[in-house]
Amino acid sequence: MDYILHLAITMSIWGILTLSLNYVAGFTGIISLSHATFYGIGAYSTAILTVKYGFSFLLSVAIGMFLAAVIAYIVSIPLLKLQEDAFILVSFGFAIIGYHVLLNWQSITNGALGIKGIKAPVIFGFSFSGKPLFLCLVLVALICTYFILHRIVKSPYGTIMKNIRENSIVASVNGHDVTAYKRSVYTVGALFAALAGSLMATFLMFIEPKSFELMISVFILIALILGGMGNLKGSILGAVFIILIPEILRFVGFPNTIIGEMQQITYGLILVLLMILRPQGLLGEYKI
Amino acid sequence: MSQSLLQVRGLSVQFGHNKIIHGVDFEVRDGEILILMGPNGAGKTVLLKAIFGLFEKLSGTVEFDGKIIHPSPVAMVKAGMSFVGQGKRVFSSMTIEENLRMGAFLWTDKKMINQRIDELVDFFPILKKKFRTLAYNMSGGEQQILSLARALMMNPKLLICDEPSIGLAPKIVQQVFEKIEEVNKVFGTSIVIVEHNLKSLLKVAHRGYIIAQGKMVMEGSVETLADSKNLEKVFFGELV
Numbered sequence: 324m325d326y327i328l329h330l331a332i333t334m335s336i337w338g339i340l341t342l343s344l345n346y347v348a349g350f351t352g353i354i355s356l357s358h359a360t361f362y363g364i365g366a367y368s369t370a371i372l373t374v375k376y377g378f379s380f381l382l383s384v385a386i387g388m389f390l391a392a393v394i395a396y397i398v399s400i401p402l403l404k405l406q407e408d409a410f411i412l413v414s415f416g417f418a419i420i421g422y423h424v425l426l427n428w429q430s431i432t433n434g435a436l437g438i439k440g441i442k443a444p445v446i447f448g449f450s451f452s453g454k455p456l457f458l459c460l461v462l463v464a465l466i467c468t469y470f471i472l473h474r475i476v477k478s479p480y481g482t483i484m485k486n487i488r489e490n491s492i493v494a495s496v497n498g499h500d501v502t503a504y505k506r507s508v509y510t511v512g513a514l515f516a517a518l519a520g521s522l523m524a525t526f527l528m529f530i531e532p533k534s535f536e537l538m539i540s541v542f543i544l545i546a547l548i549l550g551g552m553g554n555l556k557g558s559i560l561g562a563v564f565i566i567l568i569p570e571i572l573r574f575v576g577f578p579n580t581i582i583g584e585m586q587q588i589t590y591g592l593i594l595v596l597l598m599i600l601r602p603q604g605l606l607g608e609y610k611i
Numbered sequence: 612m613s614q615s616l617l618q619v620r621g622l623s624v625q626f627g628h629n630k631i632i633h634g635v636d637f638e639v640r641d642g643e644i645l646i647l648m649g650p651n652g653a654g655k656t657v658l659l660k661a662i663f664g665l666f667e668k669l670s671g672t673v674e675f676d677g678k679i680i681h682p683s684p685v686a687m688v689k690a691g692m693s694f695v696g697q698g699k700r701v702f703s704s705m706t707i708e709e710n711l712r713m714g715a716f717l718w719t720d721k722k723m724i725n726q727r728i729d730e731l732v733d734f735f736p737i738l739k740k741k742f743r744t745l746a747y748n749m750s751g752g753e754q755q756i757l758s759l760a761r762a763l764m765m766n767p768k769l770l771i772c773d774e775p776s777i778g779l780a781p782k783i784v785q786q787v788f789e790k791i792e793e794v795n796k797v798f799g800t801s802i803v804i805v806e807h808n809l810k811s812l813l814k815v816a817h818r819g820y821i822i823a824q825g826k827m828v829m830e831g832s833v834e835t836l837a838d839s840k841n842l843e844k845v846f847f848g849e850l851v
Contacts, residue, residue, distance in 0.1 A: 332725050457760060479716075482709075482713075483716070485702075485704075486702055486713060487701070489702050489704060490700075490701075490702060492665070492696055492702070493696070493702065493758075494713075495665065495684045496663070496665070496684055496688070496694040496695075496696060496717055496762075497688070497713050497714055497761070498684060498685050498688030498689065498716060498765075499684075499685070499687050499716065500683075500684075530664070608704075
């Protein structure tokens, strides 16, 4: 039971993470490989503020989200001047910088040793210390994220996002400030990625830079493509699959020495097969 | 003589170290159809995109409807200018109705938007027939008409069309040009067209410019420009 709860919590947190990237990449067409950095900013903010400075959980999450949004906004100013391929490459670069900041800014992040002793969330005196209670908390966060993003993408603002994805030049000549829209979308996406990071930090009670390296951004993108870009339900499905695949591989009987590599090969293989056979993913509306 | 609607003075555009447009002066008068001609790579599209703010200008001024404007698509649309670009010009996953609504996104009055849609579908009957069809399912000519209609949604004073005939069959091109002429007559919209298909367009245009290697080399009435010797000189690079 404990194992199932662990998986359900991880899937829910990854659900938030994949939804946030879907908002940016699936609905607006901004294929970003920097999402793990914002996920890390949320996780580290909560870890540092609660462990070192005794902040409350809610306040640390709010600060983490705010910080991620501010950094995303600032970074988006030069990044979003670039088009498609160039943007992907530069966002890749930003993810590498983010990882090395977490690894080398030892006075704040504790470097490669990471931060341990992160306490379970306490909200208004109520502690979410057990896995069943923590699952309830992440499910509430997942449902809220889903409905907020659903509301946005179904609004006139969401229609403009899809227009930009489909044809940014035509959206621009219709009188929309495409760069301003993209910047706001990128910022909101980072905000929800940071929420997922904060939850993951309090769930695992330990974080290290490796949890937010470039490959994590790639895995989020694989989850998104697998579930389907431009479909919110698809993001949750993609998150479920991305967490379940390594668990299934455990039962295949690969030797422990190569199981990590086999997981990565499997993810790569899935991505290749999807791009060839079903580029829009399982439930997607949009293909790269 | 008609009043000046758009006055461009000394406009230059540079990409990296390459100067594409060299201090061009350009004028569009109220109510006219103006043709911009020139060989491939002359800078026609770059010039129009720079006027609309899709490319950053290096120098020069753009005065529209009596006001100096720093070109940006938002500012130009708000001022009353509309742009129909080359290539794929519609949101293919949206219906005709939704595409038209996109053209009036800066308007908030729904009644006014609905009224304008009614006017335009009456003007372009093909859109009425397929009103709830996805734009993806329309032919190239129909998509061109749709992009024209969408550009007219906010009743612009000036419509810029960049090669509207590209990829269309000759018969459809003729229909598109007839519609462009009708737009000018019925709505009083001034129109600037960049076009290679000169034979069809010279019948509908009032005045024109010839651009070559980023410089304006000739300006005049359609009759002067239509003189085959002048056109030959431009296209064979003798008028630069």
